[in-house]
Amino acid sequence: MSPRGGFVSTRAKERTGPTFTFSEAALAGLAPDGGLFVPTPWPRLEDGTGPSWLGQSFPQFATVFLIPFFEGDPLEGAVGELCADAFDFEVPLRTLRPGLKVLELFHGPTAAFKDFGARFLARVLSQARQTLPGEPPIRVLVATSGDTGAAVAAAIHQVDGLEVGVLFPKGGVAPRQERQLTCWDGNVRSFAVRGTFDDCQAMTKQIFADRDWPASGRLTSANSINIGRLLPQAAYAAFAAARYAAEVGAPPDLLIPSGNLGDAVAAFWARHLGFPIGRIVLVTNANTVVPDWYRTGRWDPRRSVRTLANAMDVGDPSNMERLLALYPERPALLDGSDAVSVSDATIEQSIARVDREWGYVVCPHTATALHVAMDRSAPHQIVYATAHPAKFDEIVEPIIGRSVPVPPALAELLGRPTRVTEVEASAGAVKRVWP
Numbered sequence: 001m002s003p004r005g006g007f008v009s010t011r012a013k014e015r016t017g018p019t020f021t022f023s024e025a026a027l028a029g030l031a032p033d034g035g036l037f038v039p040t041p042w043p044r045l046e047d048g049t050g051p052s053w054l055g056q057s058f059p060q061f062a063t064v065f066l067i068p069f070f071e072g073d074p075l076e077g078a079v080g081e082l083c084a085d086a087f088d089f090e091v092p093l094r095t096l097r098p099g100l101k102v103l104e105l106f107h108g109p110t111a112a113f114k115d116f117g118a119r120f121l122a123r124v125l126s127q128a129r130q131t132l133p134g135e136p137p138i139r140v141l142v143a144t145s146g147d148t149g150a151a152v153a154a155a156i157h158q159v160d161g162l163e164v165g166v167l168f169p170k171g172g173v174a175p176r177q178e179r180q181l182t183c184w185d186g187n188v189r190s191f192a193v194r195g196t197f198d199d200c201q202a203m204t205k206q207i208f209a210d211r212d213w214p215a216s217g218r219l220t221s222a223n224s225i226n227i228g229r230l231l232p233q234a235a236y237a238a239f240a241a242a243r244y245a246a247e248v249g250a251p252p253d254l255l256i257p258s259g260n261l262g263d264a265v266a267a268f269w270a271r272h273l274g275f276p277i278g279r280i281v282l283v284t285n286a287n288t289v290v291p292d293w294y295r296t297g298r299w300d301p302r303r304s305v306r307t308l309a310n311a312m313d314v315g316d317p318s319n320m321e322r323l324l325a326l327y328p329e330r331p332a333l334l335d336g337s338d339a340v341s342v343s344d345a346t347i348e349q350s351i352a353r354v355d356r357e358w359g360y361v362v363c364p365h366t367a368t369a370l371h372v373a374m375d376r377s378a379p380h381q382i383v384y385a386t387a388h389p390a391k392f393d394e395i396v397e398p399i400i401g402r403s404v405p406v407p408p409a410l411a412e413l414l415g416r417p418t419r420v421t422e423v424e425a426s427a428g429a430v431k432r433v434w435p
């Protein structure tokens with residue numbers, strides 16, 4: 001008998017022991033032992049370079065990609081509908097020059113790649129709750145360095161049976177990001193924390209560990225520790241690589257602006273599943289914990305520093321645990337990947353240079369990875385464009401000397417009234433104001 005497919009904790013011995021289905025793992029957020037859920041055994045997908053993957057829209061592709069992960073799950077039959085509903089926007093792969101393409105991941109409602117995972121997860125949670133009769137609302141807690149919170153809030157706002165609390169570092173996000181985080185009412189609460197993103201992340205971890213809140217009902221996390229966000233991100237890594245390889249005849253390297261390593265882990269998973277991906281290059285801002293580990297082998301998490309690419313201001317990336325679970329041997333990981341850090345000064349130069357060479361405007365996060373791509377001699381590269389530049393107008397516009405048109409969905413959010421509660425950086429402070 002083959003073991004049931006599902007998810008286990010990164011901390012489970014030999015990756016055995018209790019297996020969770022997709023929706024159980026999404027509802028739990030974190031594994032009971034404090035680890036992160038990873039797929040086991042890995043489902044066998046059809047050859048990633050094979051014809052069955054081509055000619056499909058992203059929602060169709062994502063459906064075929066994700067269904068094997070729902071084996072034995074009550075939502076197995078709903079995956080197609082979930083994908084069609086969650087991914088109802090474009091995922092263009094744009095050519096800057098031969099051998100260098102940009103995967104635009106910012107065409108969702110809050111204009112960053114976080115919309116993919118947040119919208120899919122919100123639908124999984126909402127449907128999973130309907131299979132739990134008489135269940136009180138599910139409370140979703142999310143710490144954000146800028147973009148996650150807005151995507152999760154937008155995805156859950158006015159969804160029956162779910163409520164969400166968003167923790168963000170006060171003063172640590174861009175002005176338009178802050179507006180997007182605070183323009184909600186009803187079932188969405190926004191908390192401006194007097195601290196850093198790492199404080200916000202530590203607060204959510206502590207609240208989960210306490211297990212005494214909320215008084216009734218379930219709590220889950222919508223951070224990229226949640227498997228329901230990561231797998232859709234693996235789907236677009238596979239989608240882009242399969243399309244590139246079919247068109248150009250070679251596997252592309254993926255260059256990924258990285259913070260908490262959600263996109264990075266998802267790309268490693270797509271490659272592990274057999275999709276045609278060359279090297280994976282993790283590009284960080286001045287928060288260098290990952291590049292330092294690549295260089296020295298020493299894992300030395302530290303407080304994050306603020307940079308222009310603020311959604312990547314992470315000093316202790318949670319998803320490193322998943323990367324190490326996939327590659328217990330460091331040399332094997334280094335063999336097919338790199339990690340590079342880019343300074344704020346370079347981010348500014350990169351925004352200017354990309355505009356000068358191609359008339360293409362990028363956000364500060366995308367600028368990190370594009371800088372690295374422009375200076376590598378690799379023949380086949382895809383750079384993730386992680387957010388729309390209009391979200392970072394105060395940084396981008398002075399550099400390019402003109403204004404960036406705001407996409408309509410973003411303009412609508414920016415026009416709404418705001419509501420926010422300021423709290424000190426402690427778990428107790430949140431529990432008090434949101435009992």
Ligand SMILES: *Cc1c(COP(=O)(O)O)cnc(C)c1O
Pocket residue numbers: 112113114146147148224257258259260261262263264311312365366386387
């Ligand atoms: C979240 C985010 C990142 C970093 O992604 P991780 O998955 O946390 O590594 C990069 N760019 C933008 C615009 C983001 O919102």
